[in-house]
Amino acid sequence: MSRFKKSKFNPETLQIEVISYSVKDYVWWSLRNIGWIVLVGTSSILLFDFAFDSPKDRVQSREIAFLESQISRLENDIDEMVSVLDNIEVRDDAIYRTIFGTDPYPEYRRNPGIGGADRNRALRGYDHTDDISDLTVRVAEVQRRLVAQSRSFDEVIELANTHEERLNSIPAIQPVRNYDLKRVASGWGNRFHPIYKVMKFHYGMDFSAPTGTEIFATGDGVVVKVRRSYTGYGRHIVIQHGFGYETLYAHMSKTLVVKGQKVIRGETIGLVGNTGTSVAPHLHYEVSKDGKKVNPAHYYFNDLTPAQYEILLQNAEVAHQSFD
Ligand SMILES: [Zn+2]
Known part of the structure; x- marks a missing residue:
């Protein structure tokens, strides 16, 4: 068995001593050192990764934050559209349709309900499922109400076109002269x-x-x-x-x-x-x-x-x- 020699200064004896190792000792020593290096290195990388985002992570976080801000902006936009639409519907029923002596546009046509298949099936299983499905439902509601409102205005336009004829046709005077109303x-x-x-x-x-x-x-x-x-x-x-x-x-x-x-x-x-x-x-x-x-x-x-x-x-x- 060959031996490895190593010189080492002994501070107590103040002499340089020659120590010899067996191959087995040497291999063991090397493996142990490699083990430490791997352990320390790996844990440093893990700690670093845990403490600091990678550039890719940072890009994705920014992306998610951006999307979340866009979702809440869209929610606000829809709120605004709904309130404008509320106002148009009220004016339509209370003013335009009243001027022409017709009934308010039927509620069941304004809001027929969704029904049918589950529209949000494809949206399930994500962190933002609820937000997105809320948005989808509300956009669909606005679409329906807009279509109904547009049809109602078609009717109002038709009423306006025949308004003069209608005004002249309605029996709107007394059938005999009745100045003193005594008749x-x-x-x-x-x-x-x-x-x-x-x-x-x-x-x-x-x-x-x-x-x-x-x-x-x-x-x-x-x-x-x-x-x-x-x-x-x-x-x-x-x-x-x-x-x-x-x-x-x-x-x-x-x-x-x-x-x-x-x-x-x-x-x-x-x-x-x-x-x-x-x-x-x-x-x-x-x-x-x-x-x-x-x-x-x-x-x-x-x-x-x-x-x-x-x-x-x-x-x-x-x-x-x-x-x-
Ligand atoms: Zn009579």
């Missing part, structure tokens, strides 16, 4: 029937006036019925105004239009009389909307001020007996 003999509601002598619902308004008084079409339209009868309405006319409106003028002494004739508001269509089931010369006037009789008193907005309207309603209310 109203009986209004809408339960009245004592002059012939049958019982309480009956009076589906119109009676205007007392001398025979021969002019009767006016209350809105633009087409005469759809001119009839002569010895009972009921007597000589009467029905005008169709479009947009769901129809008016009826009864107990006339004379009709001055023919079936199919176009008339405009204020045009004379006949004269007051006492024909049919009637006890005195008067005009019985009815307004129908979408096939249902409605109170004509609500439709005189074109020729009455609010104060006059109030008087008219009072006069119509105090009369307990209709002329039918």
Whole structure:
């Protein structure tokens, strides 16, 4: 077995001594040193890595911070869009649609609910799953509401285009001259029937006036019925105004239009009389909307001020007996 020699200064004896090692000792010594180096080196690298980000880590952290800030910016943007949209919807329902006398846009069309497949399945399993799926849901909601709002505006534009025609067609004046508002003999509601002598619902308004008084079409339209009868309405006319409106003028002494004739508001269509089931010369006037009789008193907005309207309603209310 060969031996390795090594000189070493001994401070106690002050002599240089020669120490000899076996190969085994030498290999063991080397391995131990290598072991230490590896251990210290590895732990230094690990500690360093733990304490300090690598350049790649730093880039990724910056990237994540950037994305998080973008997510919260988008959330704020959506908040803003939703509040603008809320405002547009309120204005649409409360102003635009009201101006044209139509109902608010139906809620079920504005917000039909999501339903169907799980839209967020692909987003599951990440740290930011909740944030992103919230965003996705809210963006989808805004999209739906925008589409609904756009359709609602299409309807409003259509209403605006036909607005003038509609305004001219709605039966919006009184059917006889009534400057002092004294002509109203009986209004809408339960009245004592002059012939049958019982309480009956009076589906119109009676205007007392001398025979021969002019009767006016209350809105633009087409005469759809001119009839002569010895009972009921007597000589009467029905005008169709479009947009769901129809008016009826009864107990006339004379009709001055023919079936199919176009008339405009204020045009004379006949004269007051006492024909049919009637006890005195008067005009019985009815307004129908979408096939249902409605109170004509609500439709005189074109020729009455609010104060006059109030008087008219009072006069119509105090009369307990209709002329039918
Ligand atoms: Zn009547």
